[in-house]
Amino acid sequence: MNTPRQITTLRAAAVISSTIIGVGILSFPRYMAVAGGSSAPFVAFCGIVISFISFWLLASLCRRFPREPLFVFSRRLLGRPLAFVFTLLIFLIFTLLTGLTVRQFGDVATTVLYKKTPIEATIFLMLLICQLSARRSIIKFSYIHFFYLPLIIGPTVLITLISMRNIDWLNLQPVLTMPSVSFWRGAREASYLFQSSFVIILLVPYMQKPKQAVRAGALAIAVAGLLYLLIVIASVGLFGSEETKLLLYPTLESARSAAVGEGFLERLDALFIVLWVISVYTTVYTTYYLAAVLLQNLCNFQDQRSTSTVLLPLVFIIAMLPSNVFETYTWSLTLGNASLVVLTGYVALLWALFLFRRFRKKGASG
Numbered sequence: 001m002n003t004p005r006q007i008t009t010l011r012a013a014a015v016i017s018s019t020i021i022g023v024g025i026l027s028f029p030r031y032m033a034v035a036g037g038s039s040a041p042f043v044a045f046c047g048i049v050i051s052f053i054s055f056w057l058l059a060s061l062c063r064r065f066p067r068e069p070l071f072v073f074s075r076r077l078l079g080r081p082l083a084f085v086f087t088l089l090i091f092l093i094f095t096l097l098t099g100l101t102v103r104q105f106g107d108v109a110t111t112v113l114y115k116k117t118p119i120e121a122t123i124f125l126m127l128l129i130c131q132l133s134a135r136r137s138i139i140k141f142s143y144i145h146f147f148y149l150p151l152i153i154g155p156t157v158l159i160t161l162i163s164m165r166n167i168d169w170l171n172l173q174p175v176l177t178m179p180s181v182s183f184w185r186g187a188r189e190a191s192y193l194f195q196s197s198f199v200i201i202l203l204v205p206y207m208q209k210p211k212q213a214v215r216a217g218a219l220a221i222a223v224a225g226l227l228y229l230l231i232v233i234a235s236v237g238l239f240g241s242e243e244t245k246l247l248l249y250p251t252l253e254s255a256r257s258a259a260v261g262e263g264f265l266e267r268l269d270a271l272f273i274v275l276w277v278i279s280v281y282t283t284v285y286t287t288y289y290l291a292a293v294l295l296q297n298l299c300n301f302q303d304q305r306s307t308s309t310v311l312l313p314l315v316f317i318i319a320m321l322p323s324n325v326f327e328t329y330t331w332s333l334t335l336g337n338a339s340l341v342v343l344t345g346y347v348a349l350l351w352a353l354f355l356f357r358r359f360r361k362k363g364a365s366g
Contacts, residue, residue: 035186
């Protein structure tokens with residue numbers, strides 16, 4: 001596979017990081033508080049560690065085939081029929097993930113921003129922007145993420161740090177509690193936010209240094225994970241774990257409490273919402289692009305431009321299926337559990353076959 005290697009390690013990290021930071025920012029502290037109470041930051045940290053281990057397994061495998069994406073070299077390891085089945089499953093996962101993510105965006109947007117705008121219009125507009133963006137090459141795809149990441153990270157961290165000036169550190173004690181079933185369930189749910197780092201399978205064949213794929217992912221997960229940790233600390237520290245459990249969007253409430261000077265700079269939640277919309281776009285853009293490329297591979301099309309168009313009505317229908325925000329959340333959790341099993345199991349199976357073939361080749365040569 002002769003590909004132009006134009007994506008740097010830093011730009012690959014930017015793609016993964018801007019993909020991870022998305023729609024879950026607003027409600028993430030509430031789920032962590034429900035799982036761990038005052039230990040919510042520790043729950044989030046454990047979820048980040050789980051995510052990194054999963055990513056390390058995937059990226060370490062991909063860098064051993066630096067000229068091919070995963071759904072190409074998997075044909076040699078699994079055989080075409082079984083590789084086709086797994087590619088189809090992964091396509092369905094990311095198509096559903098795109099639909100449910102954009103539905104969560106629509107629920108928040110119509111509740112906070114566009115109260116008189118039909119949710120269908122909000123969802124369709126976001127999907128249309130992502131569909132048009134998905135017609136671009138992987139190189140331009142990486143540049144878009146690289147451009148938007150500083151706009152997401154910088155102001156969001158600044159607003160979070162400003163809001164942290166008012167926290168009561170007693171709300172974060174005890175920091176550690178005995179891990180329970182709820183604790184580990186929360187850590188597992190936290191890892192769902194990092195599953196879209198699967199996009200590394202598209203980046204490795206175009207990276208200038210594919211051997212640094214793990215380093216790029218580690219940097220991206222560290223940056224995104226630190227941002228999520230700061231958001232959880234700010235929310236639980238400001239409101240306490242019990243009140244955080246009752247807030248629909250704790251991060252937005254903590255942004256409202258942020259102010260600079262005596263009335264000099266207030267209502268930073270308005271700026272935060274703008275940044276949140278950008279972060280949702282980069283997340284949906286990645287999952288949409290990944291689904292389009294997987295469909296292109298399944299149908300043996302030349303590129304993803306035609307499949308990105310075919311995907312639009314399908315994702316829109318999926319986004320409109322849940323009847324309310326609670327059903328959307330339930331479906332998202334179910335999809336997160338299923339994707340964790342499928343993606344982890346798939347990578348583990350490929351690793352086992354790769355090691356088996358390598359040892360057999362060494363045995364034959366010896």
